[in-house]
């Protein structure tokens with residue numbers, strides 16, 4: 001019995017620690033207004049699609065939202081998603097354009113078992129922010 005309480009206390013502490021250090025802020029996205037600063041994604045993208053796209057970025061690069069999004073300036077906790085102050089955001093925009101171009105040019109009709117396959121961030125990043133590059137001489 002004592003052990004159970006002890007274990008429960010550890011779990012609670014671990015959970016609180018994770019909450020405190022996790023700046024993923026999915027919750028914040030719930031009440032996020034309509035996107036105000038989209039330059040690559042369709043401006044009329046649905047809330048669900050935007051959320052899925054952003055979560056896929058997190059996964060593909062092995063990062064959290066704050067890797068590309070700048071903190072809020074008004075002293076409030078959380079991220080300012082519309083801000084372009086974090087330079088990684090523009091790198092990501094250029095990566096999105098590159099990925100679209102590669103797909104259009106080289107994988108336009110690339111099908112397996114009748115399913116159209118396209119490359120994505122995951123294809124190169126595979127969970128890493130910095131994919132392996134070749135050194136040229």
Ligand code: HEC
Pocket residue numbers: 024025026029032034035036037038039040041042054055057058061063064065066067068069081082088089090092093
């Ligand atoms: C790899 C970089 C990257 C990561 C990680 C990332 N984002 Fe983004 N996010 C972007 C880029 C780039 C845009 C702008 C896309 C465009 O210009 O079409 C954007 C746009 C947004 C917007 C729209 C803002 C507006 O008003 O225009 C929201 C909301 C957002 N992201 C939320 C999130 C959330 C929540 C996460 C974590 C789950 C996240 N992002 C993770 C790069 C990223």
Ligand code: HEC
Pocket residue numbers: 057061068088089091092095096099119120121122123124125129130131132133
């Ligand atoms: C064709 C391969 C390829 C694809 C596809 C690709 N990337 Fe990249 N990405 C790279 C390479 C290579 C780098 C440079 C790594 C380095 O800085 O050492 C990079 C760097 C980045 C960086 C900067 C990382 C840093 O630490 O500064 C971001 C952000 C990024 N990519 C986002 C994306 C997103 C989002 C997508 C999908 C829309 C994407 N990338 C698709 C190859 C790719």
